[in-house]
Amino acid sequence: MTGWEIVVGLETHAQLATRSKMFSGAATAFGAPPNTQASAVDIALPGTLPVANAKAVEHAIRFGLAVKGQINRRSIFARKNYFYPDLPKGYQISQYELPIVAGGEVKFFVDGEERRVRLTRAHLEEDAGKLLHELSHGMTGVDLNRAGTPLLEIVSEPELRGAREAVAYARALHGLVMWIGICDGNMQEGSFRCDANVSVKRAGENKLGTRCEIKNLNSFRFMERAIEFEARRQIELLEEGGKVEQETRLYDAERDETRSMRTKEDAHDYRYFPDPDLLPLVLREEQIRKIETEMPELPDATRERFARQYALPAYDAGVLTASRAAAGYFEALVKAAGVDAKLCANWQTGALNAALNEADLPVSESKLSPASLAGLLKRIADGTLSGKMAKEVFDAMWAGEGGADEIIEKRGLRQISDSALIEKLVDDVLASNAKQVEDYRAGKEKAFNSLVGQVMKATKGKADPEQVNRVLRRKLSG
């Protein structure tokens, strides 16, 4: 694969978080029995007309503001005409020549290094329904619940270099649309799915190669594998003297390969034209300004602020701003604990995230509130708990046994800091371990660790190891 450059552009369909559909009042909830969420407009009864969903328009504006794109004060809904049973009107209402958002860019990281990709456009459109092939009698059914669901199609420029960069961008975009609250990001339910345009060219070549479009990638893992497979396929084809044909391909996850779905010759002539049932979408300045003032701090800004304000390493700041909920949790935790922010970051990115992952819970549904975790961190900071003891208390708290202080009390986990007691225990250990004392004095550092271990064992781990260290050193050198 050396000597080749892979070029990827992504078209992402983000389902907009609205209660009703893009052009009808029907509900958009996922998983309802077939055709129970399809109104007269959705099944395209004669005489029905579309009315644009104001909430979906607001979401598109939010996105445009978040990526610093140009928000077109006037955009046009257009009809994309083709016949298919999941498309009740025989056309999809989309935006063609004048989309609601033009340009913009998305920042993302690959191996800790910042990259940017420019966006071509983002436009509003409606989803199609779906065909159910698993019905009996060899019949195919049509479920129009999804028909008319509002989508924002976000098109990137073809400037992503390879599968990893494409996936990193897709993840950043996924995080962003959820952060600004316009999409629930649920990929299993199809709320966020990508088509990848992949082409290859010889290193240093300016002209883009012929592209193939891989449809409907609904997981980041599949996206990476599909792009890798496709790029390899094209390179091998070209190296054997062949030619890449422009076509649409499907990724088969089971066989880990892409397959041709339709070639350029089969491509539809969609006969786009402005939808005469809908007036041009005209946005007022006040409307845009109002949404602008209500915008949350964006992930990039929050990450930079965390690094600066809390003196956190870039990695921690990145993990803590993976979602708006995580960032919110962190700030609440710092505030409630009143301890070193780095300690908070360590516990959130460490124990808490591990527990959340294991339980498959989002941070918003964490079993420990910021206030209760703060209770634990306070006891670490004031020396009541050693790190090891703190983990035990954390686990008990996660298991629902109560607050930090309650568990410390109940389990008698208070760290021993009574120096007279420690002096005595050290004396006892020294007296009964003459051999190790001799070895230590002969220069064997290992013997010292063994002595520390003996003291800690005698305290059942409740002593402050540093304090034990100090006392032992003093007595051995005395």
Added chain:
Amino acid sequence: MLNATLSELSAALAARKLSSVELTQLCLERIAQLNGELNAFITVDAARSLSDARRADARRAKGEAGPLTGIPIAHKDIFCTRDLLTTCGSRMLANFVSPYDAHVIEQFDRAGAVLLGKCNMDEFAMGSSSETSHFGPVRNPWGRRLVPGGSSGGAAAAVAARMAPAATGTDTGGSIRQPAALSGICGLKPTYGVVSRYGMVAFASSLDQGGPLAKSAADLAAMMNVMAGFDARDSTSLERPKEDYGRSLNRDLRGLRIGLPREYFGDGIDPGVRNAVEEATRWFESQGARGVQIELPHTKLAVPVYYVIAPAEASSNLSRFDGVRYGHRAKEYSDLTDMYCRTRAEGFGAEVKLRILVGTYVLSHGYYDAYYLQAQKIRRLIARDFAAAFERCDVIMGPTSPGTAFELGAKSDDPVQMYLGDIFTVPAPLAGLPALSVPCGFDGKGLPVGLQLMGSYFSEAALLGIAHRYQQATDWHLRVPNDTPL
């Protein structure tokens, strides 16, 4: 009673000289007597009409009657009606029953009007003669061998033959005004956006507009008071204060500037039509109005532009008739594509197929700019012609149609000849302007001639007022066809 105007009927109902049930009964008898020959109605459900009438009488008894309560109204079969067929004159929808009522139907229902039946029409409103209906051609009450005009020909014939006191129609390129003219009645196409299109089967969305057909301008006003109004379900519906369309019926004609477009009085107009129209404009001048020569230079482009834009929109609007969810589906087919092809080949008639083909062509890659985009540009020039004209005049008058009713089949083989007959009716919808047609005399063959009045946006009340004054001095609109005597 069948020749009475809406206000006369309303007064009779209010004075309890007549019940709605009796009036409805009269209309149903007249339909039973004439519809076999005229074919003006596709669906008549007497039981339902009489039940509406009883409800109206009960409402009146409670003192809750409005001007149209209890009055039977016929509806073009393009308006969706619950529990009643809505065929749009097509085999495609021959068995279609809508689960909901169109906005216009709801409005009449709220007003307490009686739904008298669904009127025949050109298939999907595509035609100017009401001959393309799957349910057979409509015949003109003024002559059985003549067409009533189209596409709202069934509604026009129903009113002309006094089967219905008034009717609804739709106008895309003249489908209310032209059949009104050819059938000797009145018809109004309102400003685009005044009547909701919700529940009106779409032909060409940017042009389609519902409107009334009736015996007089005053009746049109009463109908408009029910039909017009904002509807949030139609994004092109205009949100305006409710208005009384009868408020200017007594307007003064003195000083009225009547625009007479050179292009509307040129070659190609039947002498009989020209004479009647010129006589009408002279009457207005005798009342103190002033004729102003104007120009609408893009008039000759209106027909070609219309026959690009309307088919383009229709080709897309009619895609939903695919046999998947409702309407006709071919009985036998080998796969999905075959099902689509057979269903649409069987379900649509020749004129509809012709327009779908034309519309598909003009929107195709490589042709869009030359046809559709170019047509949109000229459409704006046509609107600009009118804007300039209305700087110099208050109303434009001319013939509604260059000829009177023609014989069935006379133009069926020559679509271009048929389309050219739309020359005076297509400009107003292309510009979104209101326009109406009122009877203004007869040609040498004794066939009715229509006078067209066009005004600037939202000038319906003024147009109706001007027409009303004319009808107070003339009786063309009260003439009953010889072929269907009362």
